Each structure stands twice: as structure tokens, then as C-alpha cells.
Amino acid sequence: xxxxxxxxxxxxxxxxxxCLLLVVxxxxxxxxxxxxxxxxxxxxxxxxxxxxxxxxxxxxxxxFAGALLYNLGDRLYSYKLGTTDLVPQLAIALPSVSADxxxxxxxxxxxxxxHDGTPFDAAAMAFSLNRFIQNAGSPAFLLSDLVDSVQAxxxxxxxxxxxxxxxxxPSLLAFSGAAAVSxxxxxxxxxxxxxxxxxxxxxxKLVRLGTDQIQLDAFEQYWGEKPANRGIDIQVFSSxxxxxxxxxxxxxxxxxxxxxxxxxRSLQRDLTTAGWQILEKSGSGIDYLTxxxxxxxxxxxxxxxxxxAMIDRPLLQERVFQGQIDPxxxxxPTTISEQExxxxxxxxxxxxxxxxxxxxxxxxxxxxxLQVEFWYRSNVTNDQLAxxxxxxxxxxxxxxxMQLQLNSVESTTAYKNLDKGAYPMFLLDWSADFFDAxxxxxxxxxxxKGSEKTGCEEGASFGQGSYYYSDRANQLIDQSRKAQDPTxxxxxxxxxxxxxxxxxxxxxxxxxxxxLFVQKWIQGASLEVTQKAPFWTxxxxx
Numbered sequence: 001x002x003x004x005x006x007x008x009x010x011x012x013x014x015x016x017x018x019c020l021l022l023v024v025x026x027x028x029x030x031x032x033x034x035x036x037x038x039x040x041x042x043x044x045x046x047x048x049x050x051x052x053x054x055x056x057x058x059x060x061x062x063x064f065a066g067a068l069l070y071n072l073g074d075r076l077y078s079y080k081l082g083t084t085d086l087v088p089q090l091a092i093a094l095p096s097v098s099a100d101x102x103x104x105x106x107x108x109x110x111x112x113x114x115h116d117g118t119p120f121d122a123a124a125m126a127f128s129l130n131r132f133i134q135n136a137g138s139p140a141f142l143l144s145d146l147v148d149s150v151q152a153x154x155x156x157x158x159x160x161x162x163x164x165x166x167x168x169x170p171s172l173l174a175f176s177g178a179a180a181v182s183x184x185x186x187x188x189x190x191x192x193x194x195x196x197x198x199x200x201x202x203x204x205k206l207v208r209l210g211t212d213q214i215q216l217d218a219f220e221q222y223w224g225e226k227p228a229n230r231g232i233d234i235q236v237f238s239s240x241x242x243x244x245x246x247x248x249x250x251x252x253x254x255x256x257x258x259x260x261x262x263x264x265r266s267l268q269r270d271l272t273t274a275g276w277q278i279l280e281k282s283g284s285g286i287d288y289l290t291x292x293x294x295x296x297x298x299x300x301x302x303x304x305x306x307x308x309a310m311i312d313r314p315l316l317q318e319r320v321f322q323g324q325i326d327p328x329x330x331x332x333p334t335t336i337s338e339q340e341x342x343x344x345x346x347x348x349x350x351x352x353x354x355x356x357x358x359x360x361x362x363x364x365x366x367x368x369x370l371q372v373e374f375w376y377r378s379n380v381t382n383d384q385l386a387x388x389x390x391x392x393x394x395x396x397x398x399x400x401x402m403q404l405q406l407n408s409v410e411s412t413t414a415y416k417n418l419d420k421g422a423y424p425m426f427l428l429d430w431s432a433d434f435f436d437a438x439x440x441x442x443x444x445x446x447x448x449k450g451s452e453k454t455g456c457e458e459g460a461s462f463g464q465g466s467y468y469y470s471d472r473a474n475q476l477i478d479q480s481r482k483a484q485d486p487t488x489x490x491x492x493x494x495x496x497x498x499x500x501x502x503x504x505x506x507x508x509x510x511x512x513x514x515x516l517f518v519q520k521w522i523q524g525a526s527l528e529v530t531q532k533a534p535f536w537t538x539x540x541x542x
Contacts, residue, residue: 044522046255048257049242053065055209060139072216073176075173076108092107102162111223113223116199121152129178146172164481214233228539232538253522254519255516276519297372321510329343334511340498343507350397371405372424375424377414378410444505
């Protein structure tokens with residue numbers, strides 16, 4: 001679930017749990033798993049524990065589906081490998097944008113064919129995007145909320161008209177679900193999906209999709225860089241322990257999502273002697289506290305600021321996550337250039353002196369201590385460990401002046417009740433749909449309906465259970481969406497983050513790390529900041 005979590009309606013859970021990228025699995029392992037058959041040295045065997053419910057880009061909304069679609073399909077835009085630079089893919093240049101920011105004209109690549117032999121052109125691209133919107137799958141809102149129309153203006157030019165200006169629109173078009181699909185293989189009809197097939201234009205074509213095995217073959221007619229291998233054989237393991245053992249014994253070439261903390265540490269310890277490769281990168285998933293501004297005592301600004309001052313991110317990094325996270329001081333992760341570490345500047349870490357000052361100002365004392373409910377998801381072990389650690393920090397540093405009362409609830413129940421005001425403070429995570437600062441600000445701080453007096457009554461912060469309303473924040477978000485100049489956008493996001501640090505409707509905690517485990521005989525492995533791993537660069541050494 002790529003960049004998501006919940007929004008109204010709530011999205012499906014993507015538990016980052018820092019073991020990274022994907023979660024749970026199904027399937028059964030075969031004793032012959034990963035054993036390269038004769039004549040298949042140029043195929044790559046990849047192991048995972050990730051579950052896949054659909055590969056249809058108009059309905060797929062999980063991390064693993066996004067990872068597969070990244071390798072199976074092409075979009076108008078993508079990211080240059082190893083960078084955060086947006087580059088044309090099925091387009092041949094960045095869009096031409098009208099003065100009002102509402103009309104995008106995109107010139108398209110010629111000589112491209114779909115996996116079924118159908119030629120690609122503007123009509124096919126328009127079909128694909130209109131299908132994404134009109135079939136009304138889980139991620140449809142990403143485009144339907146913004147797009148007024150998509151049409152082929154010429155055979156190789158696409159015209160997209162927006163309902164409202166959105167400067168990050170090209171980045172949104174790099175979302176995995178915006179892949180081109182063959183008009184001969186699909187139809188535009190609400191609710192019509194093909195969960196077990198994909199016919200696109202990418203470097204691989206889908207040959208088999210089973211519960212425990214997936215086969216991708218290199219597409220010989222691919223227009224771009226041909227894969228360095230002949231295909232990818234994906235084995236779905238029933239547990240992280242099975243995946244760990246398969247990689248450690250050399251039964252698979254690559255382990256991709258998701259190993260437990262201690263399993264990752266074990267592979268790191270054996271790195272030198274075993275010779276395998278471990279690719280590690282700061283990811284785009286974040287964990288944070290959402291604070292209910294309608295729930296006393298969190299309606300007091302000094303209380304929220306005091307809690308922010310008591311967070312000790314380096315301690316969480318070291319003790320709970322064993323170095324497998326990065327401290328985070330804004331809702332925008334460090335991988336995005338607009339990030340400003342505002343909470344580090346305003347509060348630091350474990351600043352008990354500042355917290356005492358703020359609590360005293362708010363009227364609290366040892367005789368009248370602050371008591372706050374701290375909720376977390378009962379089915380996420382790392383959340384429980386983080387909550388216990390934060391409570392211990394508060395107890396030790398403030399000697400009872402602030403008291404955190406820990407409560408837990410299963411994640412599905414939590415998401416159903418989050419916008420009902422059930423939880424004063426909740427530990428959550430978020431994974432962005434597209435790689436842009438907007439997707440870490442608008443889904444949190446924007447309020448469509450409300451006031452300073454009533455709080456947010458409808459919109460993003462309402463769905464987050466924060467109820468934060470700021471007319472200034474709404475104005476700045478609107479300005480950032482209209483601004484086409486990167487320098488201007490960066491200045492606007494800096495001011496938004498300053499507001500975040502001042503008003504404290506959310507407290508950023510940590511940023512995930514992503515891992516890819518690769519055997520020593522594999523070359524060309526890379527792990528992108530956008531949480532994707534390109535399969536087409538993988539090859540076996542002689």
C-alpha cells in the first residue's frame with residue numbers, strides 16, 4: 001500500500017514493522033525451492049513472504065503488488081535509478097502545463113507494444129488512466145479526486161485536464177497503478193478487475209501467478225533496456241524463518257521482504273564470512289503519533305509540546321530497533337528535499353527541562369500530574385516495544401509529572417474508530433502513494449470543513465483522528481499545490497513544517513529502513529528510495 005494507510009474510506013494496512021517493505025504471507029515451500037534447474041542459470045530466484053491478492057493495477061493497493069507492477073509495467077514517468085529524479089518513461093518529456101496549472105499535454109513514446117502485441121499510443125494510455133478512474137478500485141481516488149478528463153489529442157499526445165491545480169501531478173503519474181494496460185485485454189467497467197493477470201508494456205511479462213510461486217519472463221519486444229536475466233522466479237514462503245533459512249543456505253538468490261529484526265541482525269553479523277550483499281536504504285515509510293486535539297488534556301498546546309519534548313528517537317533507534325530505523329523530526333522523510341527537521345530544532349530529544357517548563361505553565365505538578373492515554377496496535381510488536389520504552393523514558397525523566405497510560409487495540413478495529421475520536425493519542429505508520437512532500441503533508445494537515453473553534457469536521461486531519469484545523473495550513477497547502485516553481489514549493493513546505501512544530505497535531509517518531517539481501521554470485525542489485533527493487537538489472541556472475 002504504497003503510500004496510504006487509511007484515509008476515509010480507510011485503506012488496507014501496510015505494516016512496516018521495519019522488517020520492511022512487505023508483510024505477511026501465505027503459501028507452502030517446496031524442498032526444491034531456489035535450486036537452479038539445468039539451463040536456467042540466467043534466471044533469478046527471489047524469495048518473499050508477501051501476500052498478493054490482485055495484480056490488476058486499477059485495484060492493486062499493496063506494497064508487493066506495487067513492487068511487481070514496477071517491474072511488469074511502464075508508466076508515463078518513473079525515477080532514474082539511484083536518484084529521486086523524475087524522468088519520462090512512456091512519455092518522452094516532462095509535461096507541458098497551461099498557465100492555470102489545469103491542462104497537461106504529454107508527448108508519448110513511439111514503437112512500444114504491449115505484451116499481447118497491441119501497439120501502444122495515446123488512445124491506449126487514455127484508456128488505461130480512464131480505466132483506473134472509472135473501474136473504481138481501491139486506489140482510484142488518487143486520480144478521480146484530481147482528474148477531470150483524459151483524452152488522446154493526437155496519436156502520440158495525451159491531454160489531461162485537472163479539476164484543480166496540483167504541482168505534484170507528474171509524480172503521481174509515476175504511481176504503480178498508473179501503468180499502461182492493453183485495451184484488448186481489459187475493459188472499462190466499474191468493478192471489473194482481473195486479479196491474476198497483467199498485460200502491460202514493461203520489461204517482464206507475467207507467465208504464472210500462483211499462491212506460492214510467481215513467474216516473470218523477460219519481454220523480448222521491450223522498447224527499453226532489456227533485462228540482464230531471462231526471468232524472475234518468485235517463491236512465496238510461509239514464514240520469515242523459512243525465508244531466512246532459504247537465503248542463508250543459498251537456496252534463493254535474493255530475499256525481498258520481510259525478515260524479522262533479529263534475522264536481519266544475524267545476516268549482518270555473518271556478512272563478512274558469508275560474502276552476501278546487504279543493501280540498506282532509508283525508506284519512505286514513517287511512524288508518528290496522532291494527537292486528538294478535541295480530547296482533554298491534548299486540547300492544551302503546552303501538553304502536546306511537552307510530549308514532543310520527551311520523545312527520545314535515538315534511544316528508540318538503538319534499543320528497540322537495533323539501528324534498523326532513522327530518527328524522524330518532520331512528517332516529511334529525509335529522503336525528500338523539502339524536509340526540515342523542525343522537531344529537532346524546537347524540542348530536541350528527551351528535553352525534560354523544556355517539558356517541565358511547559359507542564360508547569362499548563363498547570364500541572366507532582367500533586368496534579370498530567371495523565372494521557374497512549375494507544376498502539378496490539379498486533380504490531382514493534383509498536384508495543386516503542387510505547388513501553390517511551391513510557392519508561394517519561395517515568396524516569398519526569399518522576400511522575402507526566403504519566404502515560406498504555407492501551408492497545410487490534411489494527412483493524414483502530415482504523416474503524418480513529419475518526420470517531422476514540423483515541424487521545426495513537427502510534428501509527430504511513431507509506432506514501434507517490435514520492436512527493438505533498439503526500440506527507442496534505443493527508444495529515446488539510447481540513448476540508450471546520451473552524452478554529454470546532455476543529456476539523458471533514459477532511460484529512462479528521463480521518464487521522466487529530467481534528468486539527470488551521471486556516472493558514474489550508475492556505476499553504478493550496479499554495480503548494482499550485483506552485484510550479486520548486487524553490488517556491490520548498491519555501492511553502494518549510495512554513496507548513498514550522499506550523500507543524502508549533503501546533504503539534506502530530507509528532508514524527510522514526511523513518512523506516514529498507515533492506516534487500518543478495519547472494520554473492522548476483523550482480524546489479526539495487527534498492528531505490530521509492531521502496532522499489534528493479535529486477536531487470538539482476539544477473540548471475542559467471
